Amino acid sequence: MADRRCKVVCVGTTRAGKSSLVQAFLYGYMSREYAGTVGVEFHSKTVFLPDGPVRLQLWDTAGHERFSALVPTYLKSAEAVLLTFDLTDRASFDEVTQYAELIAKHAVGLAPTRVLVLGNKSDLDDQRQVSHQEAAAKSIELGYDYMEVSATQPTNVVRCFRHLVAQVVAPDGRLEPTCMSRLRSPCSPSLISGPKRRS
Ligand SMILES: Nc1nc2c(ncn2[C@@H]2O[C@H](COP(=O)(O)OP(=O)(O)OP(=O)(O)O)[C@@H](O)[C@H]2O)c(=O)[nH]1
Numbered sequence: 289m290a291d292r293r294c295k296v297v298c299v300g301t302t303r304a305g306k307s308s309l310v311q312a313f314l315y316g317y318m319s320r321e322y323a324g325t326v327g328v329e330f331h332s333k334t335v336f337l338p339d340g341p342v343r344l345q346l347w348d349t350a351g352h353e354r355f356s357a358l359v360p361t362y363l364k365s366a367e368a369v370l371l372t373f374d375l376t377d378r379a380s381f382d383e384v385t386q387y388a389e390l391i392a393k394h395a396v397g398l399a400p401t402r403v404l405v406l407g408n409k410s411d412l413d414d415q416r417q418v419s420h421q422e423a424a425a426k427s428i429e430l431g432y433d434y435m436e437v438s439a440t441q442p443t444n445v446v447r448c449f450r451h452l453v454a455q456v457v458a459p460d461g462r463l464e465p466t467c468m469s470r471l472r473s474p475c476s477p478s479l480i481s482g483p484k485r486r487s
């Protein structure tokens with residue numbers, strides 16, 4: 289049983305793939321059928337880090353605007369945030385700025401290192417509307433880290449959750465050892481780190 293708990297709030301435009309990423313993380317697969325989240329869904333899973341187990345409490349919020357009033361409530365007690373957009377949908381990337389404003393307003397004092405921007409659906413490279421460089425530059429400008437993921441394949445799914453939790457467990461901004469070694473590997477461009485600011 290893990291003593292340490294970490295509350296992660298998933299935000300982002302509707303259909304960006306938040307619930308699919310959570311499913312892929314929890315079960316290793318996702319359903320292709322779209323079933324929009326109604327309000328918010330809660331899940332939990334223990335992640336084993338070098339410093340010990342951490343019980344992850346995942347709050348998967350609905351991106352549809354009719355539920356937008358709920359998001360601030362969950363951001364208020366977030367210890368970490370996954371901000372997902374769809375790489376094949378320019379409009380969802382444009383909303384990253386609005387979500388960053390929401391985070392700044394409601395997750396008061398949350399260090400930017402505890403926010404990870406995810407460009408999802410990297411498997412649909414031929415339909416991509418946002419380049420890796422542009423998304424990484426925007427994330428760095430906001431002080432956030434950036435990673436490209438695919439819930440379908442899945443690619444980088446476990447890694448993004450582990451990276452985020454490691455930021456909470458080691459708030460000095462250093463990456464957990466497994467991430468450090470991967471940063472030197474050929475897949476390293478998938479994780480771009482923003483400047484390490486403290487709250
Ligand atoms: N090709 C591809 N499709 C994906 C991926 N992730 C999600 N999808 C599809 O995108 C659609 C939306 O996925 P959801 O996970 O329901 O999106 P959401 O962000 O939770 O949406 P809301 O609950 O409305 O906020 C579904 O049809 C998924 O099958 C991915 O990595 N690749």
Ligand SMILES: [Mg+2]
Pocket residue numbers: 306307308323324325348349350351
């Ligand atoms: Mg959902």
